[in-house]
Amino acid sequence: MVSWIERLGDEFLYLVEELGRAGIFLFFSLAGIFKPPYKPYAILRQIQFIGASSVFVIFFTASFTGMVLGLQGYYTLRQFGSEGLLGSAVALSLIRELGPVLTALMVTGRAGSAICAEMGILRISQQIDALECMGIDPFRFLLAPKYVAALISLPLLTLIFDVVGIYGGYFVGVKLLGTNAGAYFVSMQRSVVLEDITMGLAKSVCFGLLMVWICAFTGYMVGLMKRPVFGAEGVSRATTAAVVLSSVSILLWDYLLTAVLL
Amino acid sequence: MNQTPVIRLVDVTKSFGKQVVLDRINLEIYPGQGTVVVGKSGQGKSVLLKIMLGLLRPDRGQVIVLGRDISRISSRELTEIRLRFGVLFQGGALFDSMTVLDNVALPLRERTKLTESEIGKKVMETLALLGIEESRLKYPAQISGGMQKRVALARALQMDPEIVLFDEPTTGLDPSTSNEIYNMFYLTHERLHYTAIIVSHDIPRVFNLADQVVVLHNSRIQECATPDQIQRSRNPFVRELLDPTMGPVYLSEEAEDLNETT
Numbered sequence: 175m176v177s178w179i180e181r182l183g184d185e186f187l188y189l190v191e192e193l194g195r196a197g198i199f200l201f202f203s204l205a206g207i208f209k210p211p212y213k214p215y216a217i218l219r220q221i222q223f224i225g226a227s228s229v230f231v232i233f234f235t236a237s238f239t240g241m242v243l244g245l246q247g248y249y250t251l252r253q254f255g256s257e258g259l260l261g262s263a264v265a266l267s268l269i270r271e272l273g274p275v276l277t278a279l280m281v282t283g284r285a286g287s288a289i290c291a292e293m294g295i296l297r298i299s300q301q302i303d304a305l306e307c308m309g310i311d312p313f314r315f316l317l318a319p320k321y322v323a324a325l326i327s328l329p330l331l332t333l334i335f336d337v338v339g340i341y342g343g344y345f346v347g348v349k350l351l352g353t354n355a356g357a358y359f360v361s362m363q364r365s366v367v368l369e370d371i372t373m374g375l376a377k378s379v380c381f382g383l384l385m386v387w388i389c390a391f392t393g394y395m396v397g398l399m400k401r402p403v404f405g406a407e408g409v410s411r412a413t414t415a416a417v418v419l420s421s422v423s424i425l426l427w428d429y430l431l432t433a434v435l436l
Numbered sequence: 437m438n439q440t441p442v443i444r445l446v447d448v449t450k451s452f453g454k455q456v457v458l459d460r461i462n463l464e465i466y467p468g469q470g471t472v473v474v475g476k477s478g479q480g481k482s483v484l485l486k487i488m489l490g491l492l493r494p495d496r497g498q499v500i501v502l503g504r505d506i507s508r509i510s511s512r513e514l515t516e517i518r519l520r521f522g523v524l525f526q527g528g529a530l531f532d533s534m535t536v537l538d539n540v541a542l543p544l545r546e547r548t549k550l551t552e553s554e555i556g557k558k559v560m561e562t563l564a565l566l567g568i569e570e571s572r573l574k575y576p577a578q579i580s581g582g583m584q585k586r587v588a589l590a591r592a593l594q595m596d597p598e599i600v601l602f603d604e605p606t607t608g609l610d611p612s613t614s615n616e617i618y619n620m621f622y623l624t625h626e627r628l629h630y631t632a633i634i635v636s637h638d639i640p641r642v643f644n645l646a647d648q649v650v651v652l653h654n655s656r657i658q659e660c661a662t663p664d665q666i667q668r669s670r671n672p673f674v675r676e677l678l679d680p681t682m683g684p685v686y687l688s689e690e691a692e693d694l695n696e697t698t
Contacts, residue, residue: 211546300529307489308543308595309519315546 188400199391203321206313216319224285224320225327229334231280236335239272240264240342247343248351257347261358262365264343265336269366269374271428273336278328278381278424282417286389289320290416293393294409302394317394321386328382329375336374373435380431381424388423392416440503442467442599442631443488448497450483457483459655460497467598470625470632470645472663474677475652481635482526484652485601488633489521490514502598519547522592522600522630526607528584530576530591536563537572540590547595562590565627566620582613589620593628602634606642614638621645639681643667651677 247263296302296316305312340362348355392415396408403411441464448461457480465471475481486492487499490506498505501517509517530539537559544555563569566586571579576587585605592600605621606614618641625632625645636642643649643663651658651666653673659666666674 299532300525300527301531303491304523304525304529304531306491307518307521307523308547308591309515310543310546311515 192399195395196387196391199394200387202313203317203387203390206311206315206318207322209311209314209318213315213319217322220319220323221327223288224281224323225331228281228284228327228331231284232277232331232335233338235276235280236273236338237342237345239276239335240268240339240344241346243267243272243339244343244346244351248347248353257353258357259361259365260343260347260353261340261360261362264347265340265362265366266370268336268339268343269370271432273332273339274328274374274377274381275424275428277332277335277378278385279421281324281328281331281382282385282389282420282424285324286385286420287413287417289386290389290393290413291409293390294396294412297394297396297398298405298409317386317390320390321383324382324386325379328378328385332374332378376435377428377431380427384423384427385420388420389416392419439466441465441500442502443633444498444500445487446498446500448487448494448499450480450487450492450494456655458487458494461657463650463657463660465631465633465648467631468629469647470634471648471650472642472646473633473635473650473652474637474639474642476637476677479652480655481652482603485603485633485635488601489518489523519595520598522595522597524585524588524592524600524602524605526603528576528588530584530588532576535573535575536568536579536587539576539587540594543591543594559590559594562593565624566590580613582609582616585609585613585617586620589617589624593624593630596628597630599631599633602632602636604636605634606636606638614641618642618645639678640667653677 243264244260247260248257251257251260251263293302293316302312302316305315344355344358347353348358392412393409396402396412397404402408443463443465445461445463448458449456450458461484473481473484483492487494488501490499490501493507497507499507502520504513504517506514506517530536531542534542540562541555541559544550544558548555550558560569560572563572566589568583568586568590571583571587576584579587602621605617609617621632622645624630632645634642634645643666646663648660649663649666650660651669651671651674653676658673659669659671661669667678669675669678
């Protein structure tokens, strides 16, 4: 019984320590952004990787999300005879919720996993140690460009998601199911206010930070945890853990942010 | 010896959990010397290196490097001290997404204000010294293990370090490649006069590089003496380490002594 309580306390203390480590990691990474020499080329390459290469996936996800919203929305709204509000329903759910959340989840799957695996491999092949020994700050050199790129890319991808999704809804609602095109856009224009868009963007910035933070931290700590798993298996487990943890955190934060911002 | 030591360990103790890895280690390393640390695997050799580099902090004791106790200085000062170190990692720890040229140029690009053409010139000199200028545009995965070690050495020597640490420089290499690495060591050591610390279990050949040999066993320094004295040592741990590869040297000499007296 005592040992059981002991173990519980031990786990809890470890969790607190781990959160502390993650906090310090975030602090160093953000501090690394402002440390010269800056790395504009590395940032551009990361934007290319996290942002530009995700455009196709985002485009695809967004168009089908918008289309299914148009379909579902149409049949639900028709029961109340208010198909005219379809544009508003599609736009609000995309801009406030689905845009930022689905973008962040897709980018986590695509780029977050890659960031985690990359950091993990750098760790296990001693490349991070090598950087430190050369007096090169790994936070500035490796991590800061990823943070900057994610903070720039996620809001932009979210905006693309919103626009593409709205046209997906338009395609199904107006072109296939025949609601009025004018009503679709007018209802949208009447109901969407600037706060909706800033809220969506604020969310996507938070999600971007969460995604890089969790994925990079998990990769960085491969082999350094309490019950360490080393080598290739360590990297594979860390990558899985990073994607799961960061997706769950994104959904959790989505709820919290919505509760605070609304 | 009247010089001040470049590295002085005083009562350094380090344990992981309940396992004591280093137990009250005292060691002095003088400028320009070659120190070889030998011991079976798992006797704390690599931990000793990491402590000298400040990658790990000792639980107790002082690590005085170039006059400063590195277990008690700020990370900024530690970075400055690390610039005077070169490290050759066990696996090379080359940055595998960069070419040989970029690998060797990295410390210069990140830590000095030299122009790109000055860097190029300096890098090519080092590559030529080590005979690897042909492979400068290849990636680490495209060259042999011996070549990788040479690139790693080139990178370690790029900042004109005062101290160079070698972590198992010949482990996993065939005898002729090992010889090559030893030749590289002679060549560069003669030219650049750095203080070398070599962790190895390539006994006896590594003794040729040493002014001082340190034998680690059971977390303690069993013996610290010149290679000659080590080879004649009667310490059972030293014999256990040496006999399988060198044969019981002192026995034959004693036998000779006996022959002479009789």
